[in-house]
Amino acid sequence: MARFSLACVIAAVSVLSACHPADDSKGQATAAHSATLGSYDLAPGGAAGEWTSQARDYANSRYSSLDQINTANVRRLRTAWTFSDGALYGHEGAPLVTGNTMYTVSPFPDRAFALDLTKPGAPIKWVYDPAPSPMAIGKACCDPVLRGWAIGGGKLVYNLLDAHVVAVDMKTGKELWRTKMADVSRGTTMTMAAFIVGNKVFVGNSGGEMGVSGWFAALDLETGKELWRAYGTGSDKDVKIGPRFKPLYPQYRGKDLGLKTWPAGMAQHGAGSSWGFVSYDPKLNLVYYGTSNPGPRVPSQRPGDNLWTSAVFARDADTGEAVWAYQFTPHDQWDYDGVNEMMLLDLPINGTVRHTLVHFDRNTYAYVLDRATGEVLKADTFAPQNWSSGFDWKTKRPMINPAKTPKVDEEVKNICPPDIGQKDWEPPSYSPRTGLIYAGIFNICMDLTNHKVSYIPGTPYDGMEMYRHSVDGKDGNWGALIAWDPVAGKRAWVIPEKFMVMSGTIATAGDLVFYGTTDGWFRAIDALNGKVLWQQKLSSGVIGQPITYLGPDGRQYVAVASGVGGAAMVQSALPGLPARGSTLYVFSIDGLDVNGAKVPATGSKP
Amino acid sequence: MRTVGIVAIAVTAAAIGASTSGWIMSSRNDSRNGVVPTNTAHRGPAAVPLGDVAGAATFGESITMPNPLGDGPAAVESGKKLFRAMNCAGCHGYDGGGGMGPALNDHYWRYGGAPVQIYKSIYEGRPQGMPAWGRALPADQLWRLTAYVGSLGGGVPPDQAEAALHGDTVGRTVKKSQNNAAEGGNGVEGQ
Numbered sequence: 001m002a003r004f005s006l007a008c009v010i011a012a013v014s015v016l017s018a019c020h021p022a023d024d025s026k027g028q029a030t031a032a033h034s035a036t037l038g039s040y041d042l043a044p045g046g047a048a049g050e051w052t053s054q055a056r057d058y059a060n061s062r063y064s065s066l067d068q069i070n071t072a073n074v075r076r077l078r079t080a081w082t083f084s085d086g087a088l089y090g091h092e093g094a095p096l097v098t099g100n101t102m103y104t105v106s107p108f109p110d111r112a113f114a115l116d117l118t119k120p121g122a123p124i125k126w127v128y129d130p131a132p133s134p135m136a137i138g139k140a141c142c143d144p145v146l147r148g149w150a151i152g153g154g155k156l157v158y159n160l161l162d163a164h165v166v167a168v169d170m171k172t173g174k175e176l177w178r179t180k181m182a183d184v185s186r187g188t189t190m191t192m193a194a195f196i197v198g199n200k201v202f203v204g205n206s207g208g209e210m211g212v213s214g215w216f217a218a219l220d221l222e223t224g225k226e227l228w229r230a231y232g233t234g235s236d237k238d239v240k241i242g243p244r245f246k247p248l249y250p251q252y253r254g255k256d257l258g259l260k261t262w263p264a265g266m267a268q269h270g271a272g273s274s275w276g277f278v279s280y281d282p283k284l285n286l287v288y289y290g291t292s293n294p295g296p297r298v299p300s301q302r303p304g305d306n307l308w309t310s311a312v313f314a315r316d317a318d319t320g321e322a323v324w325a326y327q328f329t330p331h332d333q334w335d336y337d338g339v340n341e342m343m344l345l346d347l348p349i350n351g352t353v354r355h356t357l358v359h360f361d362r363n364t365y366a367y368v369l370d371r372a373t374g375e376v377l378k379a380d381t382f383a384p385q386n387w388s389s390g391f392d393w394k395t396k397r398p399m400i401n402p403a404k405t406p407k408v409d410e411e412v413k414n415i416c417p418p419d420i421g422q423k424d425w426e427p428p429s430y431s432p433r434t435g436l437i438y439a440g441i442f443n444i445c446m447d448l449t450n451h452k453v454s455y456i457p458g459t460p461y462d463g464m465e466m467y468r469h470s471v472d473g474k475d476g477n478w479g480a481l482i483a484w485d486p487v488a489g490k491r492a493w494v495i496p497e498k499f500m501v502m503s504g505t506i507a508t509a510g511d512l513v514f515y516g517t518t519d520g521w522f523r524a525i526d527a528l529n530g531k532v533l534w535q536q537k538l539s540s541g542v543i544g545q546p547i548t549y550l551g552p553d554g555r556q557y558v559a560v561a562s563g564v565g566g567a568a569m570v571q572s573a574l575p576g577l578p579a580r581g582s583t584l585y586v587f588s589i590d591g592l593d594v595n596g597a598k599v600p601a602t603g604s605k606p
Numbered sequence: 607m608r609t610v611g612i613v614a615i616a617v618t619a620a621a622i623g624a625s626t627s628g629w630i631m632s633s634r635n636d637s638r639n640g641v642v643p644t645n646t647a648h649r650g651p652a653a654v655p656l657g658d659v660a661g662a663a664t665f666g667e668s669i670t671m672p673n674p675l676g677d678g679p680a681a682v683e684s685g686k687k688l689f690r691a692m693n694c695a696g697c698h699g700y701d702g703g704g705g706m707g708p709a710l711n712d713h714y715w716r717y718g719g720a721p722v723q724i725y726k727s728i729y730e731g732r733p734q735g736m737p738a739w740g741r742a743l744p745a746d747q748l749w750r751l752t753a754y755v756g757s758l759g760g761g762v763p764p765d766q767a768e769a770a771l772h773g774d775t776v777g778r779t780v781k782k783s784q785n786n787a788a789e790g791g792n793g794v795e796g797q
Binding site for chain 1: 736
């Protein structure tokens with residue numbers, strides 16, 4: 001496996017030091033910065049001390065301008081308080097903070113908690129129990145998780161595992177509306193983080209292993225009424241492809257390709273669900289999201305490109321009309337869902353600032369697309385892989401290595417990456433101060449045997465028997481944290497990790513990056529060079545997303561959930577993987593909380 | 607049709623199981639059984655031995671019934687084919703190691719691991735997403751599935767079913783990490 005090993009050393013890229021600005025609190029590159037730095041739209045803005053959406057902004061930067069906690073003092077981080085939500089499934093969401101209250105939601109049974117940040121220990125203000133159907137537990141492919149929740153218009157909005165969306169009054173915890181989106185008994189669950197723009201809530205379904213029809217929908221924030229729904233496969237009408245659809249590449253032109261690129265009758269169970277994070281460009285009024293693997297996962301049962309699975313859609317946020325699409329993995333044979341986040345960054349590509357979408361796909365290509373047109377600007381592999389022999393710039397498709405295509409009833413050894421990719425849904429962050437993207441990734445492969453499957457409603461439409469292992473052999477590492485230069489299309493540096501890194505990351509103006517490992521270490525590193533400056537072992541593995549905020553005392557806190565689960569459980573045979581947990585940790589300098597001295601407002605740069 | 611008759615007996619036994627569970631507990635040889643005896647001098651509702659009445663659901667004597675098709679290779683192999691054809695493997699894993707559904711090769715059985723108990727779980731379905739296969743499959747196929755599930759490593763022999771019900775078993779040292787043992791399912795099948 002040595003041929004896959006990249007240089008696993010932490011090496012600071014010296015050019016970045018020169019780019020390190022003395023002061024940049026707004027997340028926008030300025031003329032003083034090196035040309036390699038990009039920028040992004042900070043919308044929806046809001047107070048720097050709050051964290052009001054999973055990704056902090058529509059662009060999905062996960063960058064905070066707070067710098068009270070920085071490279072000079074991060075060694076003094078200590079636990080200020082902890083909170084258990086009592087649910088032991090994987091904890092994948094980010095708590096939200098606004099108006100001196102923290103809002104967090106447990107994995108199944110999807111209970112919401114409002115925590116009072118003005119009091120020591122952040123006592124519970126209210127608990128909301130939606131009472132979802134326990135049937136959903138066994139219909140969720142990869143642990144009964146929830147990847148996040150949204151707030152807007154005085155409401156906390158989130159998906160229930162049993163395919164309902166609920167809105168809860170943020171002040172009282174009272175349920176305001178509940179909308180049924182699908183029948184869970186037939187295999188549709190909902191695990192993604194609802195995403196709010198203005199008066200709309202965007203949601204999508206899970207169930208790519210269950211033969212569902214994939215869809216993405218907009219609901220009215222006030223009433224929960226469905227405004228539009230666009231399917232991931234099917235006729236142009238179902239996919240909401242119409243006159244506004246202007247695909248750049250010929251493979252996307254033609255009528256009803258969501259039916260014609262499938263054998264007859266297969267598209268309706270062909271998945272293309274949408275269970276990842278959503279982003280939004282306010283100037284273009286486009287929402288961006290990815291679609292899942294095609295179903296069944298056995299490719300010989302569905303010859304064709306299987307549009308529009310393993311792809312990205314840009315849709316008009318008001319009407320749902322598709323404006324462009326791009327398929328990352330045509331005729332996906334390995335379960336390479338295209339759902340990973342789309343970061344909306346403005347980057348200097350070949351000397352010109354382009355309004356781009358940066359996407360780290362499960363298939364190991366880091367794509368840079370023009371987010372207005374879908375033009376492919378860059379496609380570079382960010383991790384070891386062997387399924388593809390390179391990117392074909394003529395067809396804009398990855399070239400396939402025939403030796404690594406799956407076979408029915410025959411084991412194909414050592415396909416890299418495995419089904420969950422070298423990066424799954426866990427969201428990276430971007431620092432406009434370094435120009436780097438910080439992403440938790442994997443270092444794994446699979447031995448794969450396919451089995452033909454039949455569609456039986458409510459059961460897996462799957463067929464992949466897998467044995468997953470490290471790229472680097474029996475004792476090799478399963479994960480890493482990489483700093484990625486999206487302009488150069490290469491790693492700046494890497495921190496090898498024994499276990500998969502499945503946490504989100506955040507970057508701050510204190511030039512820190514926070515991330516967690518699935519064996520339970522929560523680390524703060526220097527954003528420039530990856531040096532570990534602080535770390536704390538938590539009670540369980542981290543697959544949640546950190547946040548940072550200012551408390552009512554003016555103090556900067558960092559919070560992260562500890563509770564391993566989800567796809568990280570592919571490591572369950574690895575000695576050292578911790579047991580499950582349910583604890584939210586909140587850290588501050590010296591562990592001080594609202595009992596401590598109030599921090600002067602000048603102490604940070606909000 | 608022989609097996610269908612046995613199913614009827616099993617289900618009937620389950621129905622009366624709740625009322626006989628007290629009898630099973632009090633039949634154990636230690637009269638105290640680690641529990642403070644109920645004050646029987648009191649003649650009100652508390653005179654009812656609550657612990658007995660509210661004991662675990664049980665099949666009563668039928669819990670010890672063996673698989674009518676036996677647990678030999680023919681039954682196991684045909685059960686394995688069904689296990690894959692009916693998509694059971696998609697939830698419980700191709701090796702029974704669990705995933706979306708509980709592991710079937712460990713020693714934790716929420717609804718019991720003796721043949722009759724496994725049969726009943728497959729027949730009726732279970733609340734956390736397990737379909738009710740009794741609607742779709744004839745009894746002999748359910749018994750074949752039962753034989754295969756029992757062969758995966760965690761099956762409880764009928765004569766030990768009563769002991770397993772009461773936790774009269776031997777603990778094990780787990781070398782590998784085995785998360786979620788109480789829920790079954792150590793791994794996932796991927797997203």
